[in-house]
Amino acid sequence: MTSILWFKRDLRLDDHPALDRVISFDEPILCLYIVEPDLWQQPDASFRQYRFLEESLGDLRQSLQQRGAELVMRTGDAVAVLDELVGRHGCMRLVSHEETGNGWTYARDKRVAEWARGRGLPWIEVPQCGVVRRIVGRNGWQSARDDFMTQPPAHPPVRIKTMATASDPLPKAADLGLSPDGICLTQRGGRAAGVERLSSFLQHRGQHYRRAMSSPLEGAEACSRLSPHLAFGTLSVREAVQATRDHQSKGRKGGWSGALKSFQARLAWRDHFIQKLEDQPEIEHHCLHPAYEGLRPLEPDAARLKAWEGGETGLPFVDACMRSLRATGWLNFRMRAMVMSVASYHLWLDWRATGQHLARMFTDYEPGIHWSQVQMQSGTTGMNTIRIYNPVKQGLDQDPTGTFTRRWLPELAQVPDRFLQEPWKWEGAGKLLGRSYPEPIVDVQSAARAARDAVWAVRKSDGFHPVAKRIVQKHASRKAPRRRAARGPSRPRHADQMSFDF
DNA sequence: AGTGCAGTTGACTTT
DNA sequence: TAAAGTCAACTGCAC
Numbered sequence: 001m002t003s004i005l006w007f008k009r010d011l012r013l014d015d016h017p018a019l020d021r022v023i024s025f026d027e028p029i030l031c032l033y034i035v036e037p038d039l040w041q042q043p044d045a046s047f048r049q050y051r052f053l054e055e056s057l058g059d060l061r062q063s064l065q066q067r068g069a070e071l072v073m074r075t076g077d078a079v080a081v082l083d084e085l086v087g088r089h090g091c092m093r094l095v096s097h098e099e100t101g102n103g104w105t106y107a108r109d110k111r112v113a114e115w116a117r118g119r120g121l122p123w124i125e126v127p128q129c130g131v132v133r134r135i136v137g138r139n140g141w142q143s144a145r146d147d148f149m150t151q152p153p154a155h156p157p158v159r160i161k162t163m164a165t166a167s168d169p170l171p172k173a174a175d176l177g178l179s180p181d182g183i184c185l186t187q188r189g190g191r192a193a194g195v196e197r198l199s200s201f202l203q204h205r206g207q208h209y210r211r212a213m214s215s216p217l218e219g220a221e222a223c224s225r226l227s228p229h230l231a232f233g234t235l236s237v238r239e240a241v242q243a244t245r246d247h248q249s250k251g252r253k254g255g256w257s258g259a260l261k262s263f264q265a266r267l268a269w270r271d272h273f274i275q276k277l278e279d280q281p282e283i284e285h286h287c288l289h290p291a292y293e294g295l296r297p298l299e300p301d302a303a304r305l306k307a308w309e310g311g312e313t314g315l316p317f318v319d320a321c322m323r324s325l326r327a328t329g330w331l332n333f334r335m336r337a338m339v340m341s342v343a344s345y346h347l348w349l350d351w352r353a354t355g356q357h358l359a360r361m362f363t364d365y366e367p368g369i370h371w372s373q374v375q376m377q378s379g380t381t382g383m384n385t386i387r388i389y390n391p392v393k394q395g396l397d398q399d400p401t402g403t404f405t406r407r408w409l410p411e412l413a414q415v416p417d418r419f420l421q422e423p424w425k426w427e428g429a430g431k432l433l434g435r436s437y438p439e440p441i442v443d444v445q446s447a448a449r450a451a452r453d454a455v456w457a458v459r460k461s462d463g464f465h466p467v468a469k470r471i472v473q474k475h476a477s478r479k480a481p482r483r484r485a486a487r488g489p490s491r492p493r494h495a496d497q498m499s500f501d502f
Numbered sequence: 503a504g505t506g507c508a509g510t511t512g513a514c515t516t517t
Numbered sequence: 518t519a520a521a522g523t524c525a526a527c528t529g530c531a532c
């Protein structure tokens with residue numbers, strides 16, 4: 001008798017609670033990965049993500065082989081694949097991790113659950129991160145996550161006894177309808193690359209994390225770059241949390257303590273946001289606060305959408321970010337917030353269309369984080385005050401030397417530094433704008449003002465606040481109340497603790 | 503030397 | 518991890 005271990009977004013053997021569980025049954029394991037063509041047809045799926053998956057699966061297969069084990073790969077509908085395998089091999093149970101994915105994987109999992117019930121086959125799903133399934137409200141969430149992160153991870157045994165069966169070759173991206181999407185500077189997938197990113201971050205790259213993470217140039221090295229590994233599960237969040245904790249306990253100096261604390265906070269926020277999608281999968285498709293539904297045209301202005309996607313808005317810093325994203329599959333947090341903000345406010349584009357483009361462009365696309373952030377930066381949550389980024393100011397603040405902007409906008413080579421973020425103010429703009437580089441698609445000031453007024457009008461409308469209050473009840477992060485010092489002034493809180501409201 | 507004043511800075515508020 | 522506006526305190530300078 002065998003159990004099926006269904007690998008999903010958990011492409012590793014270390015700290016793999018589902019593997020640990022299935023091993024406890026002491027039966028041969030059918031290690032399965034299902035390539036689902038329909039999943040890769042979804043509007044949030046892309047070539048670059050599939051490429052990362054290919055590399056990660058190759059690594060996983062090798063790790064299994066080193067333990068005398070086989071990875072069975074099948075291409076097709078999950079229920080059909082599982083049904084065929086169970087029929088042929090008489091499997092006893094299905095074991096996997098809980099997945100908090102997009103609406104498509106949620107629906108697929110419901111079909112799998114229904115199929116398993118019908119066959120009388122137990123499907124054991126276990127958590128692999130701090131997200132808590134079927135939690136009511138957010139009370140106790142933080143301590144549940146802390147407990148999970150404190151548990152010692154299981155290490156895979158030296159030998160894993162698997163059951164081999166016919167395996168499909170991994171489809172080529174083109175076979176799934178995925179064509180190259182402009183990625184040219186890839187981040188390598190697979191467990192080995194993930195482990196390397198983690199250790200190099202903790203050894204040296206992360207030292208100036210706090211200062212450098214918002215810079216589009218320095219951030220590429222100073223940020224951990226673990227995001228695609230966490231998204232595909234080549235590393236577990238717990239591994240990252242515990243490795244960071246180990247370094248924190250060494251009490252390193254030289255800015256490290258701030259960096260590591262800050263990084264831990266982000267790892268926690270990661271689970272916090274994924275929990276939102278777990279609790280309310282509709283946030284992928286509907287405004288969290290319904291009063292914002294219909295505020296922007298649901299069918300976005302095609303020319304504006306195309307200009308934004310292609311890095312041709314005429315706003316240099318936005319264009320540099322969008323072109324860099326297309327080429328690398330990554331942007332730092334602040335730049336993601338800015339490009340989304342510009343799309344939603346200045347360009348007045350509905351978040352669903354722009355969010356799908358960004359989802360495809362992000363190699364590290366993680367639905368829970370993504371749609372929470374997309375709605376936050378579009379002001380449709382009703383929970384926090386709207387944040388309209390000024391792309392000119394961001395360019396001046398985050399790219400003061402202009403190096404990043406110039407790297408991605410070679411056509412601005414002739415523009416003097418002081419006009420780089422606002423080339424339309426340069427007296428020589430005439431020979432540039434409308435020829436090699438577009439005129440700004442909107443006026444930054446007036447577009448921002450119009451958007452702000454429109455959003456505030458919704459906030460002031462009848463019935464807005466009672467609904468907003470209910471949303472806060474459901475979603476707001478609850479921190480343990482700070483114990484008040486017996487006397488003396490309270491320490492000022494660091495921004496880390498104040499940010500990310502929703 | 504003290505006063506007036508334009509310009510700057512920073513804390514705080516509003517949108 | 519917003520930005521703009523407001524206001525009071527401060528600064529440097531002319532007289």
